[in-house]
Amino acid sequence: MSGKHGQKAYEGHMHDYEAHIKAVEEDLEYYRAKRFEPRIIYLLRRGVVTFYDLLKVRTELKKKDHFFKLNKPQGKNIEARVRYLEEWLDEYVKGIALVSARTVEGMDMVTEDNRKERGDYDDFFKIKKKEHHGSLQERMVNLEQDLTDYQELLEVFVQALIKRGWANRADLERRWNQLHEERPWAGGVIVARAWTNPLFKQALLTTGREALREMGVHQGKVGKLVVVENTDTVHNVIVCTLCSCYPYDILGDTPWWYKHESYRTAIVQNPRACVKEMFQLVIPPDKEVRVWDSTSDVRYFVLPQRPVGTEGMSEEELAKLVTVDSLLGAGHALEPAQQREREAAHVEPEMPRVRPD
Amino acid sequence: MSNRKCREYGPIDQVMSETNSKYKIGDAVMVAVDNPTGNPRTPKYIRGKRGVIGSVHGVLENVRDHRGIHKPLYTVKFDLSELSPCRDQDTIYVDVHEEWLSEVRPDS
Numbered sequence: 455m456s457g458k459h460g461q462k463a464y465e466g467h468m469h470d471y472e473a474h475i476k477a478v479e480e481d482l483e484y485y486r487a488k489r490f491e492p493r494i495i496y497l498l499r500r501g502v503v504t505f506y507d508l509l510k511v512r513t514e515l516k517k518k519d520h521f522f523k524l525n526k527p528q529g530k531n532i533e534a535r536v537r538y539l540e541e542w543l544d545e546y547v548k549g550i551a552l553v554s555a556r557t558v559e560g561m562d563m564v565t566e567d568n569r570k571e572r573g574d575y576d577d578f579f580k581i582k583k584k585e586h587h588g589s590l591q592e593r594m595v596n597l598e599q600d601l602t603d604y605q606e607l608l609e610v611f612v613q614a615l616i617k618r619g620w621a622n623r624a625d626l627e628r629r630w631n632q633l634h635e636e637r638p639w640a641g642g643v644i645v646a647r648a649w650t651n652p653l654f655k656q657a658l659l660t661t662g663r664e665a666l667r668e669m670g671v672h673q674g675k676v677g678k679l680v681v682v683e684n685t686d687t688v689h690n691v692i693v694c695t696l697c698s699c700y701p702y703d704i705l706g707d708t709p710w711w712y713k714h715e716s717y718r719t720a721i722v723q724n725p726r727a728c729v730k731e732m733f734q735l736v737i738p739p740d741k742e743v744r745v746w747d748s749t750s751d752v753r754y755f756v757l758p759q760r761p762v763g764t765e766g767m768s769e770e771e772l773a774k775l776v777t778v779d780s781l782l783g784a785g786h787a788l789e790p791a792q793q794r795e796r797e798a799a800h801v802e803p804e805m806p807r808v809r810p811d
Numbered sequence: 812m813s814n815r816k817c818r819e820y821g822p823i824d825q826v827m828s829e830t831n832s833k834y835k836i837g838d839a840v841m842v843a844v845d846n847p848t849g850n851p852r853t854p855k856y857i858r859g860k861r862g863v864i865g866s867v868h869g870v871l872e873n874v875r876d877h878r879g880i881h882k883p884l885y886t887v888k889f890d891l892s893e894l895s896p897c898r899d900q901d902t903i904y905v906d907v908h909e910e911w912l913s914e915v916r917p918d919s
Binding site for chain 2: 564565566567569574575675676677678680695696722723724725726727742743744745746747748749750751752
């Protein structure tokens, strides 16, 4: 894994197709093996749906009755194909969210059930992830095929839930539209406020989510929020060694590397070497590194240091300096010159999407 | 559904239960090697290791994640060198539930 992947979020044009494809491969397998299939197995075991429901639905399903309607690819060149794969993955992930616990009657699962089912506590139950080999071309063809297959199972599963009466189509459609309403990313706004308002910063560091209420930012409710502050003497890094716990209800999707096993293993074995190798981030020897391993009940993010040369900047300008990686300790906030360079090169930061919880 | 709505996180729940926590900040603790009935979300690399209580969270309700309610939660601070062959003077903080912890006497 190279540090290039960590930069993916800020690239406007793709320079590294391989990194994009790798990210799609990793995320796709993660969502299939960790989020979707364990849920199906859980429900199969309890007879909520059966294999035979799935088979029957598959046989009877007509194209016009499909729940998920996918866009067509925009062009045949490599960049268009990569973008299409990324968009498709995004729709697949939303589809999984659609059939998550609280949307479907009879599927009263908590995250703990899902974790048990997917082998978080017992390797025996772990669903094997697929490995990817071959040239970039071959890998893209494979991904197109995988997405077709995985999407088909998702479609059939949703249809089976409707057929068995566990969900009704109108409710699912309402929820599906909600999942496509995007909320702006709050990370930059929160950090910029903390940099400029000492009282807010104090509240954020001591009361977590409570502090967000007053600034009108969506508070969410996924665990207790703890914000840890980077200073001249301390550099904080966040990890979830067991899975990928993160305040995603406030900060949106995690970067792909955060879920990656190599990061989750290396960061607690040799933090300095890990951030240097993965993110080209060198922590001076006189700074203490603190790694925070979330085990679900508490969710963490880092308050990065305010970059030098930002005196007198407005909150709005400051917010643009905050990157997703800097909230996890995988980078610093951008210096104004770096940010200007990106703007001049028309590099639009791709911020993670925050979805309704 | 409606039942769940009223069980969201609130600061009041936390304050009430922190007083029932067995350990306080600065206490030296040891993580159990095994605990079949404890919260399974206790990472393997800290089992059997010594640390110090860094923060006390009390009993946190997490209705989205867990069935039932776990014992009080602590953030335990470990020296990196206790957990890994790495000799850097850095620290790892891990959230651990009370049933996994035992007291370490200063003379032991």
